[in-house]
Every structure is written in C-alpha cells, then in structure tokens.
Amino acid sequence: MERKVFVVGVGMTDFVKPGTGGDYPEYGKKAVEEALADAGVKYDVIQQAICGYASGDSTSGQRVLYQIGMTGIPIYNVNNNCSTGSSALFIAKQLVEAGLIDVALVLGFEKMSPGALGGGNFKDRASPLGKHVEKMAEMTEVVKGPLTPQYFGNAGLEHMKRYGTTKVHFAKIAAKNHRHGAKNRRAQSKREYTVDEILNSRKIYGPLTKLMCCPTSDGAAAAVLMSESAVIRYGLQGKAVEIIGMEMATDTPDLFTDNSFMKIAGAQMTAIASKRLYDKTGVSAMDVNVVELHDCFATNELITYEGLQLCGEGQAGKFVDDGDNTYGGRVVVNPSGGLIAKGHPLGATGLAQCAELVWQLRGEAGIRQVKNAKIALQHNLGLGGAVVVALYKKGFTDAKSKL
Template structure:
C-alpha cells in the first residue's frame, strides 16, 4: 500500500518585477527557511530535496540549498517548463509514498528578464516546442514575436468560435483575479481593474489584452513533505495537509493527429489528469471548495474550467457569468490572484499554488479565506508538455469533504 503523504510547512516570497529583489539564491533561501520554520524542523531533518526552475544552469538547486545546510543529501534539479514547481512536489511525494524517505523538501524559484517572455534560448539545436509550433502553423499563421500569447490566444479564440464565449468573459476572469490579488500581500499586482479597463488595455494577440496576461516575475516558494509516521514523530498533526491525490500527465497523440488549437495549449493532458484524479480519490469536482489553476493567460483559465470539470464542456461562459468562480459561487478559483495578479516566476508557481492552498485549508489565508475550505485542487501546466494536478484535504485524519448537498447550504 502506498503511504500517505502530507505537506507540513510552506514558504513563499513576495512575487515582484524582475531584478527588483536581488538574485535567486537570496529569495529562494528565504522561502526555504520560511517553509522549515512553518514545519518546525531543521534543514538537517530533510532527507532529500527537489528543486524546480526553468531559466538557470544545471545545479542552481545546490546553489540555493548549500546556504541553508550542506548535509550531503541528494538534491535533484528539474525543468518541465512552467510546471517545474509542481514536478518538484510530485517527485517528493513519490519518494515518500514509495517508502524511500520520510521527509522531503520541494523548492521552486525563478529569476526572469524584464519585459515580455522570449522564445527559444538556444539557436543551434531543435526547439523543444518545435512540433507544437509546426502544428499551430497548420491551423493559423505563426507570427514573429513571443509565442506563448499565440498558443493561448489561439486556444481562446477556438473556444469562442466553438462555444460562443466572448472577450468580456476573459475580462471578467482577469478582473476577478486582480480583485483577489489585491488582498494578497505576496502578489505582484495590488491594483483592481474593471472589466472595461481590462478590455481597453493594449492588445497583445488575438483576444488577449495586456491585463489578461500574467507578468514576468522573480520569486520563490518551498514546501516540506512528510510521511504519516514522520508527522506523528514531529507532532505536526495540527498543521498537516494531506495530498489525497496527484496526477501528472503529458500530451496525448491527439495533439498532433487532430486540428485543435486548444489541444496545442494542453487541454488534453489537463482533462486526462483531472479524469484520473477524480476517479482515484472518489471526490467529485462539485465537492472541491478552492482551486489554484494555471491562468498564465485569461484564456487558459477559461478553457481549464472545463478540463477540470468545474463546469461542462462549452459551459465556461455561463460559469463565469454566474460568478461560480469566486466567493459566493460554486468554487473559489485563484484566491491568491492567480498568475495574472500574483505573478508567474515560472519555477516558483507550483510551490506558490501549494502554499496558498495549504493556508486556505489551515484557515490562515486572512481576508481572502474561503469559508469552510476542506478540499483544494491545484493545476500547474507547462507547455511541451506536462501538467500536474494535486488534490489536498484539510486535517490529519477523518476530515471528510463537503457533499454536494452540504455545499449548496453554505
């Protein structure tokens, strides 16, 4: 039987504009120390560590952790594009679940360049996303300039054409995230914007305006994971948040076999991982209280509602219009402000999502607290591709999720 795995400590820096808070070893160290303090343990208690980042040389993880301690433990460095932080959590969970270790540290960090996100770093070898670009080019013109808004802008345009969603729906998503982010002291943006201001901001690509795109950011996050035996040993039952389900998926053959711009943006792997996690946990999407999902662009949040089964296929517009994605609705999505308001230092995002959901489940989220949050869902996507979906449960033992009937009464 796989062992139970818990998150017992989290840490996260404020996410900021690139180049405004020093270098990655500095702020990554802060996140690690905060996670250790939150877990009430020392670095010497960590048995293995996994570090996620996208832009950096091969042993950035060691550069960060050697400042905290040099205990000779295995330290792994992982890069799976924007899902790298959740990949770190995924690997730590597997190490504990499989009985190899009892205490692990997951770290995610990023130091980015100011301005828009560029394309391929290396020009003397194949682009990892080369086949994705070619597939997109079969369906629409690929323009010069950044590719990420093209991937997700085209995906949103396809959804609009198929299901009648509009640019107003995208602006409502962004306005909701800025409204949430204004309550998050660690968010990069503290300003609220109206739907009209978002629609009238500079056009970036297709249906996307500037205020519907996440900013480049610097920042770090960390989490301490333990086995059930370790939680009891260290007396952390009151702080433990159980990972009751976690699924990682990559692209399916349909990406290249079919003509769909949404599939190029990762919808198939999100749907696959979501289907698996609900089946394995027995938890219904309607029982989820709070979600942190990968809103690198407002279009991706819109199509991800359907991939995570928060609403039916083609029903995202109605879901948004009904306010079912925020406080007072069916489920609170991105109470942190999401990537759009909180920021998106690529390798740190998965750990920041984990931290937010742990705070929510422990009742420590302050004025953005989701009432009676018991079940939380995390979605972290990287093109090229990989997605990690994680489900968390409040409490150490015998805490059941809200039933659908219970949630309707709240």
C-alpha cells in the same frame, strides 16, 4: 503499499518584477527558511530535496540549499517548463508515498528576464516546442513576436468559435484575479481593474489584452512534505494538510493529428490528468471548495474550468457569468490572484499554488480566506508538455482512525 503524504510547512517570497528583488539564492533561501520555520523543523531532518527552475545553470538548487545546510543529502534539479514547481512536488510526493524517505523538501524559484517570454534559451538547437509551432502554423499564420500568447490566444479563439464565448468572459476572469490579488501582500500586482479597463488595455494577440496576461516575475516558494509516521514523530498533526492525490499527464498523439488550438495549449492534458485524479481518489470536482489553477492567460483559465470538470463542456462562459468562480459562488478559483495578479516565476508557481492551498485549508489565508474550505484542487501547466493536478484535504487523520 502507498503511504499518506502531508504538507507540513510552506514558505513563499513576494513575487516581483524581474531584476527588482535580488538574486535567486537570496529568495530561494528565504522561501526554504520560511517553510522550515512553518513546520518547526531544522534542515538536518530533510532526507532529500527537489528543486525546480526553468532557466538557470545546472545545480542551482545546490547553490541555494548549501546556504542553509550541507548535509550530503540527494538534491535534484527539475525543469518542466511552467509546470516545473508542481513536477518537483510530484516527485517528492512519490518518494515519500513509496516509503523511500519520510521527509522531503521541495523548492521552486526563478530569476527571469524582463518582458514577454522568449522562444527558448538556446538558438543553436531544436526547440522543444518546435513541433507545436509547426502544428499551429498548419492552422493559422504564426506572426512575428512572442509565441506564448499565440498558443493561448488561438485556444481562446477556438473556444469562442465553438461555444460562443466572448472577450468579456476573459476580461471578467482577469478582473476577478486582479481583485483577488489586491488582497495578497505577496502578489506582484495589487491593483484592481474593471472589465472595461481590461478590455481597453493594450492588445496582445487575438482576444488577449495586456491585463489578461500574467507578468514575468522573480520569486520562490517551498514546501516540506512528510509521511504519516514523521508527522506524528514531530508532533505536526495540527499543521498537516494531506495530499490525497496527484497526477501528471503529457500530450497524446492527437495533439499533432487533430486541428485543435486548445490541445496545443494543453487542454487535453488537463482533462486526462484530472479524470485520473478523480477516478483514483473518489473525489469529484463538485467536492472542491478552492482551486489554484494555471491562469497564464485568462483564456487558459476559462478553458481549464471545463478540463477540471468544474463545469460542463461549453459551459465555462456561463460559469463565469454566474459568478461561480469567486467568493459567494460554487468554488473560489485563484484566491491568491493567480498568475495574472500574483505573477509567474516559472519554477516557483507550482509551489506557490501549494502554499496558498495549504493556508486556505488551515484557515490561515486572512482576508482571502475561503469559508469552510475542506478540499482544494491544484492545476499547473507546462507546454511541451506536462500538466500536474493535485487534491488536498484539510486536517490530519492517521491510518488507525476512521474518516
């Protein structure tokens, strides 16, 4: 029988430009210590730990956690591209949910190289995204330079062609996220930009300009998960935020048979995972008050609105124009500033999203606080591919209580 799973502690470092914030053991340690302090527990209560990072040597998770304690517990190291952090969270949630453990620690961290994401760490073997590149090349010219903005730039162009979306819609999304990020002391970018400034920033690819793209970043985030019985044992009912559902999806064969840039960029994975999540939980997108989604590029945020059912197919442009993605609208998307403003240290992103949503549901988000936030939605995407979506609920209700 599946058990309830709760987040009882979260921690997060500042997200900073690569090379300016020290080394990964330092900020990994800081995030874990913050999460443990937030939960009010010591490291020796942790039964298993799952660590996520997309670049780095094997057992880097142990290198971080051994500074805090060497208790002999299992420590796993996870790499699932940009969805690494939420993939680690998904594993921990399943361990607690299945009754294998009562207390788990999840850590995500990254120490990145400056500049745009490269084409992989290894040049002497097949690229995990090689088939994706081949499919993209069937439909358009693959130009010299970073591939990531080409995936998401082409996806944006496809949405524009299908539904009449414009560059202004993408610029409005980026402006919204920079505006939100200016209120986040942990964000890498704290400056607001106008729509015109975003449209006139350096062209990257297709409709994308520099200010529509997330920056590479260093940083870490962590979370402590507990079963219902552990929450009661440690007296953490007031801290607990329930993960009411979590789903992961990977690509399906029509990624390579259909001619869709949006599928190459993970839109179908998002739709599959979110449908499973809503079906299993009985919660709909209309019940959600606050969202942290994977805005690696402004084009992806717009496309993701539809995959998460925040609006209907082809309606994302109107959703943006109506202001339904920010304070005063239907739902607040990326109050943290998202990846575009907050930054994107790959392994840490999924845990940073979790932290923001926990703060929102506890009412601890300060000037970013979403009024009356009760249900939160998380979306984290990794090409190659994996999408993780999760729903969180405010407050603790034990199995003996009525909802």
